[in-house]
Each structure stands twice: as C-alpha cells, then as structure tokens.
Amino acid sequence: MPAEHTAPFYTELFFNGARFARVRLATAGAVVRPRRREVYHATAAADSASVALGSAAVAEFARESTAGLFQLELRVLGEVRYRPHHKLHRLDAICRLELALSTATSPAMFKKVKCDVQKDRGGR
Numbered sequence: 001m002p003a004e005h006t007a008p009f010y011t012e013l014f015f016n017g018a019r020f021a022r023v024r025l026a027t028a029g030a031v032v033r034p035r036r037r038e039v040y041h042a043t044a045a046a047d048s049a050s051v052a053l054g055s056a057a058v059a060e061f062a063r064e065s066t067a068g069l070f071q072l073e074l075r076v077l078g079e080v081r082y083r084p085h086h087k088l089h090r091l092d093a094i095c096r097l098e099l100a101l102s103t104a105t106s107p108a109m110f111k112k113v114k115c116d117v118q119k120d121r122g123g124r
Contacts, residue, residue: 009078
C-alpha cells in the first residue's frame with residue numbers, strides 16, 4: 001500500500017544542542033510506492049555559510065576540532081498516511097553521528113549508526 005507524506009518531510013542537523021541546518025526532503029503530498037525504497041539526499045549548508053554558535057558551543061567546537069572528531073545529531077521529522085487508511089503516522093528519529101575531520105588523503109565520512117525512533121503518540 002502506498003504511503004503519502006501528509007506534511008513536509010524534514011531533516012535537522014544539530015551541534016551541541018543548537019540546530020544549524022534544516023533541509024526539506026519531500027513535500028506534503030509526495031507518495032512512496034509500495035515495496036519501494038526512497039533515498040533522500042540533503043545538503044546542509046554551502047561552503048560559505050556561517051553558523052552562529054553560543055560561547056559554550058564555540059568551546060565545544062574547539063575541543064572537538066582538536067580531537068578531530070565532531071559529535072552531531074541528525075533528526076528526521078515527518079508524517080505519513082498509508083492509503084487507503086486514514087490514520088496518520090508521525091516520523092521522528094534521532095541519529096547521533098560522529099564525523100572525523102577530513103584531510104587531503106582521507107575525506108570526512110559518517111559511520112553507519114542506529115537511530116532512536118521516537119514513539120508515535122497516536123494518529124489523528
């Protein structure tokens with residue numbers, strides 16, 4: 001049975017608890033066909049984009065820069081309806097990521113992680 005996005009499908013990227021990027025992956029009304037997998041690609045920011053960090057986050061950024069490993073949090077948010085049913089299902093997952101600094105010989109890569117799926121608090 002197809003799934004329809006009933007609200008925009010977003011991903012948010014956090015550093016030290018502060019959101020610094022939000023990307024829309026799909027619009028409300030987009031449909032995922034049965035037995036299909038959708039892959040969404042997000043670009044969080046341009047190379048020239050700046051992010052305002054508080055003093056605590058700046059200190060944490062300096063510590064993690066020195067260590068060469070950044071702790072990030074990715075949150076995926078959305079809502080779908082499986083047709084022909086009317087109940088809405090909320091999508092809410094948090095993925096804790098570690099990103100090593102890239103070098104000339106080693107590009108930055110994320111490791112595969114398990115995400116914490118937040119409980120669906122019932123459909124409408």
